[in-house]
Amino acid sequence: MKKSFHRSYSLILLLVTFLANFGFASQTYAQSSLSSEVVNTETQDFPQWGYYTVRRDFRKCISPICGGFFIKQNNLKATPCFDGVFRKECYVSSIDWSSLNVGYDQLAKLQSQTDSRLILRGNLVPEKFDGFGEFAKLKVKEVFVAATNAPAKGTFVGLKDNGIVCVTTPCFSTDNLVLNQPNRSTISSFDLSQVGATPEQLEAANKAIFNQGLIAVGVTKKIGDVDAINVGTEFVATQFYLRVAPKEY
Numbered sequence: 100m101k102k103s104f105h106r107s108y109s110l111i112l113l114l115v116t117f118l119a120n121f122g123f124a125s126q127t128y129a130q131s132s133l134s135s136e137v138v139n140t141e142t143q144d145f146p147q148w149g150y151y152t153v154r155r156d157f158r159k160c161i162s163p164i165c166g167g168f169f170i171k172q173n174n175l176k177a178t179p180c181f182d183g184v185f186r187k188e189c190y191v192s193s194i195d196w197s198s199l200n201v202g203y204d205q206l207a208k209l210q211s212q213t214d215s216r217l218i219l220r221g222n223l224v225p226e227k228f229d230g231f232g233e234f235a236k237l238k239v240k241e242v243f244v245a246a247t248n249a250p251a252k253g254t255f256v257g258l259k260d261n262g263i264v265c266v267t268t269p270c271f272s273t274d275n276l277v278l279n280q281p282n283r284s285t286i287s288s289f290d291l292s293q294v295g296a297t298p299e300q301l302e303a304a305n306k307a308i309f310n311q312g313l314i315a316v317g318v319t320k321k322i323g324d325v326d327a328i329n330v331g332t333e334f335v336a337t338q339f340y341l342r343v344a345p346k347e348y
Contacts, residue, residue, distance in 0.1 A: 144259065144312070145276055146220070147257065147276050147278060147279065147280065147281070147283070148278075149172075149221055149222055149279070150218055150219070150220050150255065150278045150314075151171060151173070151220070151221065152171055152173060152214070152215070152219075153168050153169070153194070153217060153219060154168065154170075154188075154215075155168055155169075155214060162192075163192035163193070163226075163231055167190060167192040168191050168194060168237070169188040169189065169190055170188065170189050170191055171189070172279045173218065173255040173279055174254060174278055174280055175279055180223075180235070181223045181225070181234075189223075189235070190235075191234070191236050191237045192226055192228070192235065192236055193237075194219070194236065194239060195224070195236055195237065195238040196209075196210075196239050198238065198239060198240055199241075199242060199343065199345065200345040200346060201345060201346050205343070205346070209244070209343065212244065215245075215251070216244060216248070217243070217244060217245075218255075218314060218340050219237065219241070220239070220240050220241040220242075220243075221237050221240045221241075222237075222238055222240075223235045223236070223237060223238075224238045241342060241343070242342075242343040243342050244340060244341055245338055245339075245340050246294055246295075246300045246304070246338065246340070246341060247294055247295045247296055247338065249293075249295055249338050250337065251316040251337060252337045252338075253316045253317040253336075253337055254316065254319075255277070255315075256275050256277050256314070256334065257274075257275075257276040257278060257313065257315075258273055258274070258275060258276075258286075258308050258315055258334065259274045259308060259312035259313070260272060260274075260308055260309045261274045263285075268331065269287030269288070269322075269323065269330070269331030270287055271285035271287050273286050273287075273288075273308065275319060275334055276312075278314070284319075285332075286319060286334050287322070287331035287332055287333065289315075289333060289335075289336065290333055290335045290336065291315070291336050291339055293317075293336065293337060294337065294339055300341065303341055304339050313340075314340040314342075315334065315339040315340070316336065316337055316338050316339070317334055317336040318337075319332055319333070321333075
C-alpha cells in the first residue's frame, strides 16, 4: 500500500512538472513569436501604420466640441479612437502640421485641398482645453496628395521596390504593403495608367517606388496564362498619392 502511494505520488509530481514546463515553453514561444512580429513590422523600410483620411467637421456648435475634423484609418471599417473605442470615424479637435517642415505657402495650399485628396500619416495625441477637458488631435508626420481627382477605389497600399533582380519574367520585385494592416505580398508589375496623371507625376511615382515607396489605391490581379506555373500578379491603380517633400535649406 505504501509503495503504491509513493508510485502514484511520483506519477502525479511528474505530470505536474511536465504540464508546468509545457505551459512555460508555450508561453515563451508565443512571446518570442509576438516579439519577432513586432520587430519585423516596426523595422521594415516602409511604415504600414497610421494612415488617415480626413473630413472637416461643419457642425455648428462651440469649439473644441465641434469645428475640428473627422478622421478614419484607410482600409479599416472601424478606427481606434483616442478613448480606446473603435468607431467608423474619430473626432479630433485639430491637426498639428508642425512636424512637416514645409513653407507657409505650401502648408496653406495643403490645408485648402479637398479632404478626399489627402492622406495623412500620424498619431493621436492629447490636447487640453480650459473648461472643456481633454480632446485628441492628429499630429502629422507625412502628407500625401492625390495625383488627380479620379475616385480612389480599391485597397490602399504602399508599393516599394524590394531589390530583387530577375533574368526571366514574371519578376516579383515590388512589395505590396496594405496600409494599416500586417498584410504584405509581392507583385510582378504595376499599372498607373488609369489614374490620368501627367508624365511628370508618373515619373515622380516611379521614382517613389524605387526610393521611399508610393501610396496607391487599386486592385491586384493575376496576369498571363492562369494555367501556367509562373503566373504574374499586377497592381492596377485607380489613384496614387505623392509624398509632400520637406522644404530645403
